Amino acid sequence: MNVSVIGTGYVGLVTGASFAFLGHRVCCYDVDLAKIEALQKSIIPFYEPYLEILVDEQVKKKQLFFSCSLDEFFAQSDIVFIAVGTPTDPQSGAVDMTYLKKAALEIGKNMQPHRYYVVVNKSTVPVGTHQLVEELIKESLQVSGTKDVAFAVASNPEFLREGNAIEDVFYPDRIVVGTYCPKALALLEELYRPLIEQSFTLPSFCPQRPQNLGRVPFVKVHPLSSELIKYASNAFLATKITFINEIANLCDLFGANIDEVSLGMGLDQRIGPSFLKAGLGWGGSCFGKDLKGLIHDGKKMGYAAELLQKSLQNNYSQRSRAIYKLQQALKTLRGRRIGLLGLAFKAQTDDLRDAPALDLIEKLMESDCTVKVFDPVAMENLKRLRPQWPLVYAIDEYDLAEGCDGLILVTEWKRFHGVDWQKIHSLMKNPLLIDGRNFLDRQRLEAFGFVYSGIGR
Numbered sequence: 001m002n003v004s005v006i007g008t009g010y011v012g013l014v015t016g017a018s019f020a021f022l023g024h025r026v027c028c029y030d031v032d033l034a035k036i037e038a039l040q041k042s043i044i045p046f047y048e049p050y051l052e053i054l055v056d057e058q059v060k061k062k063q064l065f066f067s068c069s070l071d072e073f074f075a076q077s078d079i080v081f082i083a084v085g086t087p088t089d090p091q092s093g094a095v096d097m098t099y100l101k102k103a104a105l106e107i108g109k110n111m112q113p114h115r116y117y118v119v120v121n122k123s124t125v126p127v128g129t130h131q132l133v134e135e136l137i138k139e140s141l142q143v144s145g146t147k148d149v150a151f152a153v154a155s156n157p158e159f160l161r162e163g164n165a166i167e168d169v170f171y172p173d174r175i176v177v178g179t180y181c182p183k184a185l186a187l188l189e190e191l192y193r194p195l196i197e198q199s200f201t202l203p204s205f206c207p208q209r210p211q212n213l214g215r216v217p218f219v220k221v222h223p224l225s226s227e228l229i230k231y232a233s234n235a236f237l238a239t240k241i242t243f244i245n246e247i248a249n250l251c252d253l254f255g256a257n258i259d260e261v262s263l264g265m266g267l268d269q270r271i272g273p274s275f276l277k278a279g280l281g282w283g284g285s286c287f288g289k290d291l292k293g294l295i296h297d298g299k300k301m302g303y304a305a306e307l308l309q310k311s312l313q314n315n316y317s318q319r320s321r322a323i324y325k326l327q328q329a330l331k332t333l334r335g336r337r338i339g340l341l342g343l344a345f346k347a348q349t350d351d352l353r354d355a356p357a358l359d360l361i362e363k364l365m366e367s368d369c370t371v372k373v374f375d376p377v378a379m380e381n382l383k384r385l386r387p388q389w390p391l392v393y394a395i396d397e398y399d400l401a402e403g404c405d406g407l408i409l410v411t412e413w414k415r416f417h418g419v420d421w422q423k424i425h426s427l428m429k430n431p432l433l434i435d436g437r438n439f440l441d442r443q444r445l446e447a448f449g450f451v452y453s454g455i456g457r
């Protein structure tokens with residue numbers, strides 16, 4: 001099939017490259033000319049394991065193309081994915097639909113007569129957006145005077161995690177589709193067949209299929225339900241983490257160990273072990289944005305989603321636990337030199353959207369600390385995002401540790417396990433380590449002489 005993808009960010013690029021790998025011809029479009037020019041040379045504008053090689057392969061095979069304007073290929077597409085950003089409007093807390101509306105109008109403007117298109121919302125969008133997209137396309141067709149175009153709109157939310165994108169897209173837990181049109185549903189089922197049946201083999205350098213993954217459920221639902229499934233999933237996962245973080249804070253007071261508590265809870269099949277890792281709070285481009293969007297839209301309908309509001313608030317106060325622990329140990333923060341091990345909102349990405357590190361840095365600077373930072377991939381992003389911040393950018397973990405009164409581990413990069421902790425200890429002015437991700441071996445660090453504090457252990 002010919003597939004067009006509008007918006008070539010994390011979701012659009014991974015979607016495009018994956019469908020190209022599965023044998024479809026794909027063109028990814030973006031309004032950002034610099035991004036498209038880089039992608040045409042297989043330069044990926046963000047860090048995502050395995051993606052560059054996958055893109056490069058498909059570009060060389062001429063299965064994957066990039067373009068800045070909807071062209072001839074678009075006109076001949078069978079399926080058009082919308083994967084543009086849906087950020088939070090900072091004023092109202094509503095979902096900012098500017099990009100999505102523009103994309104829908106642009107799609108309508110470029111549709112050709114005597115063709116049938118399936119327009120698929122892959123962006124995370126407010127419940128009811130499939131209707132809006134349909135109306136905007138019709139409006140656009142009317143303006144351009146194009147007749148005899150048939151199209152259907154479908155909702156097909158994306159559940160990939162950054163840093164695990166390839167694995168999540170090729171081995172999904174489920175594929176959710178909501179549409180009124182049986183023809184659109186049949187085409188999407190055909191498009192997704194290799195994923196549903198798991199009838200493909202990824203190159204050996206890519207993550208391999210998890211054992212016992214049988215046929216992937218293709219969940220056909222009402223488009224309103226499909227749109228809400230995405231929000232509800234993120235709200236649930238975010239709240240599950242917020243819940244375990246609260247239990248971790250109680251562990252700190254009771255002297256219990258959160259890792260043991262999570263283990264014991266997670267073995268209950270009704271609870272499950274995932275997303276029970278306590279720490280200094282979740283971040284990233286989705287959880288906060290989607291919780292805010294759902295809370296806002298509930299309010300618009302006259303419903304106060306109090307649990308979700310609390311979940312959101314508690315997550316932001318959880319980030320200050322690391323500062324509280326520093327204060328407890330150092331008494332005063334003024335004039336202290338504090339190092340952050342990791343900046344990205346999670347490992348395997350350079351994404352700093354809503355990253356806890358940003359809040360921590362601000363709070364430390366407000367307390368008159370000198371802040372040193374180190375992250376294996378996210379430092380350039382921070383320099384670009386906050387050029388005015390007077391930070392000390394370290395070249396590695398040892399450079400970071402030198403002269404520090406305390407270190408906070410913010411991101412669980414695997415390489416932090418492998419550093420010479422004895423050397424780090426000898427370089428620090430005061431060997432205080434706040435493990436914001438409960439990632440390191442407490443006993444080992446204490447044996448080197450560190451004062452160690454995790455979150456709930």
Ligand SMILES: NC(=O)c1ccc[n+]([C@@H]2O[C@H](COP(=O)([O-])OP(=O)(O)OC[C@H]3O[C@@H](n4cnc5c(N)ncnc54)[C@H](O)[C@@H]3O)[C@@H](O)[C@H]2O)c1
Nearest residue numbers: 007008009010011030031032084085086099103123124158
């Ligand atoms: N990042 C994730 O892990 C993830 C996972 C699941 C779902 N989502 C959802 O997917 C959507 C996209 O997220 P993302 O992280 O990929 O965003 P992103 O900001 O990385 O990328 C969006 C891209 O869309 C482009 N764009 C904007 N308007 C356009 C237009 N009219 N035509 C063509 N291109 C346009 C932008 O230039 C940008 O490159 C959001 O709704 C998000 O909530 C994201």
Ligand SMILES: O=c1ccn([C@@H]2O[C@H](COP(=O)(O)OP(=O)(O)O[C@H]3O[C@H](CO)[C@@H](O)[C@H](O)[C@H]3O)[C@@H](O)[C@H]2O)c(=O)[nH]1
Nearest residue numbers: 158159160161162241275276277279282283284286345346
């Ligand atoms: O047990 C856990 C698991 C995660 N986190 C934190 O939670 C945040 C989000 O992590 P993760 O969900 O792995 O990354 P995202 O890329 O934000 O993915 C989420 O958001 C995406 C965008 O909507 C969805 O597609 C995914 O299904 C959903 O997991 C990160 O800060 C993690 O450190 C924890 O603190 N404890």
